[in-house]
Amino acid sequence: MPVVLAEVMSTIDRLWPIEGAEPWDAPGLVTGDPDAPVQRVRFAVDAVAGTVDEAIEGRADLIIAHHPLLLRGVTTIAEDRYKGALLARLIRANCALVAAHTNADxxxxxxxxxxxxxxxxxxxxxxxxxxxxxxxxxxxxxxxxxxxxxxxxxxxxxxxxxxxxxxxxxxxxxxxxxxxxxxxxxxxxxxxxxxxxxxxxxxxxxxxxxxxxxxxxxxxxxxxxxxxxxxxxxSEWLWLDAAAAELRTAHPELDVQVSELRTDPWDFQVVQ
Known part of the structure; x- marks a missing residue:
């Protein structure tokens, strides 16, 4: 029997209990069908265009991101806004998104x-x-x-x-x-x-x-x-390998990968 998202979510909550999150935080399932099968998982610090594209191209069923995509309230997920565009891409590709933030700290x-x-x-x-x-x-x-x-x-x-x-x-x-x-x-x-x-x-x-x-x-x-x-x-990217290893131990049947894309927002620096 294939593993379904709800089972992976149960493991995530055991490894990084939601009760450990700060009150202002927004960890947990962002998008995805709990009954959907999961075979491929990709860890990333940030759910941004690059890591979402990478996950979908690699046919991932689930992204586990450290930073919540919807940490602050939004009033629209229209696709001319990047958060709406990312969520639409994930939904169309049947790729779930979970955040493990301060509960993983x-x-x-x-x-x-x-x-x-x-x-x-x-x-x-x-x-x-x-x-x-x-x-x-x-x-x-x-x-x-x-x-x-x-x-x-x-x-x-x-x-x-x-x-x-x-x-x-x-x-x-x-x-x-x-x-x-x-x-x-x-x-x-x-x-x-x-x-x-x-x-x-x-x-x-x-x-x-x-x-x-x-x-x-x-x-x-x-x-x-x-x-x-x-x-x-x-400072947080190092955690991804440790987290992936824990998930592999819990679910050896899953293909668990870590994104190596640099999602730091800065591209270059001029040192004076």
């Missing part, structure tokens, strides 16, 4: 945990623990061997897929680093967290001018972490 092998593991952090724990102290938002741990901010930034550049914006750092190139806090995706809301403040460096994405400037000035005055800012897409 907080689990044991979530976005930040995968990044922490790739960096080799030991004794890592959530920055913001959940009801289960082992689960929660972000991760903080220590490197087995101390390094410097510059070397750590270069290590990140090796680990993460290349993007136009690359890796940016605030702090001295030779500053010593051992305790590391990480948050995949946009993480400037955690800049004031005690675990982040106590770290030698905080790695996240989408650091805005004012929060980063204030954190830098506070660190100069009373101590605080150096900052490393990376691409939002790149």
């Amino acid at each position: 907080v689990v044991e092998h979530g976005t930040s945990a995968v990044l922490a593991d790739r960096l080799g952090l030991v004794d890592s724990r959530p920055i913001v623990p959940g009801a289960d102290p082992a689960l929660g938002l972000g991760r903080v741990g220590r490197l087995a061997q101390p390094t410097t901010l510059g070397r750590l930034a270069r290590r990140l550049a090796e680990i993460l897929p290349a993007t136009a914006t690359g890796v940016r750092a605030s702090g001295g190139f030779d500053d010593p680093v051992q305790t590391v806090a990480v948050c995949g995706g946009a993480g400037d809301s955690l800049l004031g967290d005690p675990s982040v403040r106590a770290a030698d460096v905080y790695i996240t994405a989408d650091l805005r001018h004012h929060p980063a400037s204030e954190a830098r000035e506070q660190a100069l005055l009373g101590g605080g972490p150096a900052l490393i800012d990376v691409s939002h897409w790149a």
